Amino acid sequence: MALFDSGPAVDRSVPPASPGMLGRLGAAVGAMAVLALAAGCTSTPTSAGSEPQPSAAGLEAYYGQKLSFASCAGYDTTPGQKKLYVEPFECARLKVPLDYQNPKGRTMQIAVLRLAAQGDPGQRIGSLVLNPGGPGGSGLTQATSFATAHAKSPLLQRFDVVGFDPRGVGSSTPAISCFTDSERDRGEDQTTLLASSGQWTEEDTRRLAERCANGSGGKEILSAVGTRNAARDLDVLRSALGDEKLTFAGQSYGTRLGAVYAEMFGKNVRALALDGVTDPTLKNPQRRLTQQAGFQQNFDKLAASCAASLDCPLGTDPAQATAVFQKLVQPLIDKPVPAGKGRTLNFTQAVGGITAGLYQPEVWPVLIKGLTQLKQGDGTQILKVGDLFGGREASGVWTNFLEANLAINCNDEVRRTPEEEARLRADIAKSSPYVATGRNVDGVTRDACESWPGEPSLGIPYAQDVRGLPAALIISVTGDPATPYAAGKVLADEIGGVVLTVEGARHTVAQDAVNPCVNAAFAAYLIDLEVPAKDQRCRL
Numbered sequence: 001m002a003l004f005d006s007g008p009a010v011d012r013s014v015p016p017a018s019p020g021m022l023g024r025l026g027a028a029v030g031a032m033a034v035l036a037l038a039a040g041c042t043s044t045p046t047s048a049g050s051e052p053q054p055s056a057a058g059l060e061a062y063y064g065q066k067l068s069f070a071s072c073a074g075y076d077t078t079p080g081q082k083k084l085y086v087e088p089f090e091c092a093r094l095k096v097p098l099d100y101q102n103p104k105g106r107t108m109q110i111a112v113l114r115l116a117a118q119g120d121p122g123q124r125i126g127s128l129v130l131n132p133g134g135p136g137g138s139g140l141t142q143a144t145s146f147a148t149a150h151a152k153s154p155l156l157q158r159f160d161v162v163g164f165d166p167r168g169v170g171s172s173t174p175a176i177s178c179f180t181d182s183e184r185d186r187g188e189d190q191t192t193l194l195a196s197s198g199q200w201t202e203e204d205t206r207r208l209a210e211r212c213a214n215g216s217g218g219k220e221i222l223s224a225v226g227t228r229n230a231a232r233d234l235d236v237l238r239s240a241l242g243d244e245k246l247t248f249a250g251q252s253y254g255t256r257l258g259a260v261y262a263e264m265f266g267k268n269v270r271a272l273a274l275d276g277v278t279d280p281t282l283k284n285p286q287r288r289l290t291q292q293a294g295f296q297q298n299f300d301k302l303a304a305s306c307a308a309s310l311d312c313p314l315g316t317d318p319a320q321a322t323a324v325f326q327k328l329v330q331p332l333i334d335k336p337v338p339a340g341k342g343r344t345l346n347f348t349q350a351v352g353g354i355t356a357g358l359y360q361p362e363v364w365p366v367l368i369k370g371l372t373q374l375k376q377g378d379g380t381q382i383l384k385v386g387d388l389f390g391g392r393e394a395s396g397v398w399t400n401f402l403e404a405n406l407a408i409n410c411n412d413e414v415r416r417t418p419e420e421e422a423r424l425r426a427d428i429a430k431s432s433p434y435v436a437t438g439r440n441v442d443g444v445t446r447d448a449c450e451s452w453p454g455e456p457s458l459g460i461p462y463a464q465d466v467r468g469l470p471a472a473l474i475i476s477v478t479g480d481p482a483t484p485y486a487a488g489k490v491l492a493d494e495i496g497g498v499v500l501t502v503e504g505a506r507h508t509v510a511q512d513a514v515n516p517c518v519n520a521a522f523a524a525y526l527i528d529l530e531v532p533a534k535d536q537r538c539r540l
Contacts, residue, residue: 206451
């Protein structure tokens with residue numbers, strides 16, 4: 001899968017998505033991310049690798065380190081990961097500075113997982129580094145999924161497949177931690193009031209930042225996990241892997257990371273395969289509104305497919321499906337329903353579970369089953385979908401996906417005033433009415449990043465008019481609800497690349513190996529640097 005984010009504030013009713021998360025949902029229920037920001041500023045063309053380029057001065061010890069790959073025992077943070085991180089996978093830790101302006105200060109450890117190339121050593125090209133999206137998705141887990149999905153692909157013969165948990169994520173240390181598993185099971189990890197009748201105050205945002213700082217190792221950790229620092233880590237990883245040039249495949253949020261790396265370290269790029277592109281010119285409000293319109297479109301498609309059945313829980317008139325859905329879920333704001341094993345399903349969890357399933361049509365029958373149960377007062381199925389998407393395992397252990405998502409977005413995105421936040425929430429309810437609470441949000445919602453330490457560091461637009469890069473492969477799905485198709489051409493124009501158009505209605509396709517046409521183009525590009533014809537199309 002590949003989610004992009006749900007915005008700087010984690011809003012469980014508008015889930016973030018990451019390639020790795022969606023992949024797990026697909027595997028678990030039969031198949032299963034989002035960024036962009038505001039308006040087109042012009043900029044001077046930037047040649048790849050030209051100044052200003054981050055200097056390695058003072059970073060020699062980091063760039064000169066050699067990774068010692070060994071057993072992955074101890075790299076898992078959940079029981080499910082423990083079952084995945086076994087031979088032939090091997091793991092290592094990469095040391096990077098917490099603050100690149102102070103390389104002799106505190107350090108962080110980036111967890112790295114590798115599957116060594118399976119073919120003739122003389123035919124090995126180098127490392128293929130993956131990012132699953134999110135932000136907050138685990139690259140370690142994604143690498144194991146990728147290896148399974150591409151088991152018969154020449155990619156595994158020619159490349160070491162490498163996944164890494166970006167700073168603050170998963171098995172990397174320190175990792176972002178804000179909530180206990182029990183709090184998350186009870187739905188108490190909500191960081192906006194989009195779907196609540198209570199008040200969200202400045203004091204609430206302050207307490208949120210404090211509890212995240214306390215759980216993560218300090219305020220300096222919270223302010224260190226943005227995308228630009230992750231791109232710097234990626235370049236240190238490239239060097240530690242022994243690669244002169246980076247070969248990178250990123251999906252959803254991973255396309256943002258790849259584009260920022262290209263902007264900062266263009267001379268070090270061999271190949272960029274970017275799938276499910278986030279628009280580098282759109283700020284959070286525009287990105288969120290565009291994304292939510294896409295989810296509404298897929299909700300409408302779900303309703304239309306369901307309406308063919310007389311027992312459809314959304315009714316037989318697709319035009320009325322949103323209203324029917326709202327009557328089902330809005331009462332959950334005040335009165336959650338039982339959802340098995342002592343848990344309940346509230347409004348944010350219900351809308352979040354449905355939204356998670358909208359990423360891929362293969363999951364829609366599961367959503368229909370869940371809505372049928374919900375009409376009978378049972379929220380078990382919908383809660384399961386949301387759990388899988390958010391990183392909860394059957395054992396009750398959660399990954400830190402949503403918490404890392406919050407932290408990274410707080411460091412990337414410009415923060416909004418309460419008035420701007422309320423206006424955005426109201427606009428989202430108009431563009432995507434299936435998520436509407438039916439309540440006035442004025443005065444009850446704030447930006448969860450409001451009290452976050454430090455200042456946002458990404459800068460939007462980013463990766464503008466970057467020249468001199470090798471041609472990128474940009475994969476865009478016409479009916480992608482999370483990262484709209486048009487964003488692919490925007491990024492291609494900025495960094496130079498060819499858009500492979502994929503006709504369908506899902507979010508990201510390449511790393512999951514779901515389509516032979518895409519698989520062939522993906523492999524040809526990464527191995528031989530062959531870009532597809534400009535008019536080539538694949539169909540799901």
